[in-house]
Amino acid sequence: MENLVPIKIAVIVPVFNKLHLFEKCLISLCHQSHLPDELIVSDDGSSDNVVGLLKKIDFPFPVMFVRQEDKGFRLARCRNNGARIAGGDFLIFVDQDIVYTKNYIQKCELYKKFGEFLTPYPIRLSKEQSDNVTDDIIRESDFAHIIQQKQLAKLAKQQRSDKMNALWFRLKMRSIGPKLRGGLLAIHKEDYIKVNGFDEQFIGWGNEDDDMGRRLHKAGIAGRNAFIDDFPIHLWHPPHHIDGERVNQEYNSIRKIQIRRGNIQPEFGFNRTFGDDLVDVIEIN
Secondary structure (H helix, E strand, O other): OHHHOOOOEEEEEEEOOOHHHHHHHHHHHHOOOOOOOEEEEEEOOOOOOHHHHHHHOOOOOOEEEEEOOOOOOOHHHHHHHHHHHOOOOEEEEOOOOEEEOOOHHHHHHHHOOOOEEEOOOOEEOOHHHHHOOOHHHHHHOOOOOOOOHHHHHHHHHHHHHHHHHHHHHHOOOOOOOOOOOHHHOEEEHHHHHHOOOOOOOOOOOOOHHHHHHHHHHHOOOEEEOOOOOOOEEEOOOOOOOOOOOOOOHHHHHHHHHHHHOOOOOOOOEOOEOOOOOOOEEEEOO
């Protein structure tokens, strides 16, 4: 019955430069079979002209832009900035290097459920594949000749693994279910607020999504990957980090212990910003 109740969908896209990728993400969003009710673009202090790009596009839905200063990699705060100003009841987070098959948001709307978050797994394109993804291909969602069968097989294998982990979690044989993938998270705003959003003390690349996943599962909000026919597609780009280095390991270890003891709300999250710099909010259309 829940899916019969009208719910506003907000898509939140964190962005930091790399506008050539971001534009493809926006094209994909504008050509979904089921459009969102609003788009929130949350900027982590880009030097590129993000607003200029947004104003060039004729969006079929309202767009808001929120920007914080560039004080390092603050993705957790960036995502919370978007969630704070979102008017939608259901939040779909999408990284700027993601495009999607045509019915992706429709499937998010179909699968949404209180007390559960969606955690799709992406097809990861090579550089050569990404170079062949034109704007027209994105508009038509015509990826069949680009995506390889082995990539679809990996997608299916991961979905099976996620379903099994979800089952083990329901049977209390695991403390968490499927891994939360922060750049693809879809969740009711009510559930997001219950755990106080992303922990803003994660600064620098890595661990903020694992932390969020642990807290949601501890709160009884389980992960689910139901995406097999429609899915996100990750465009290739050079890595943001060097050799997978994660600078938050010590803090992450401390929080693991605290979460096991029931502390699911970080000190700085949705309801309390970490950092005294203000954010700018612009209504694009």
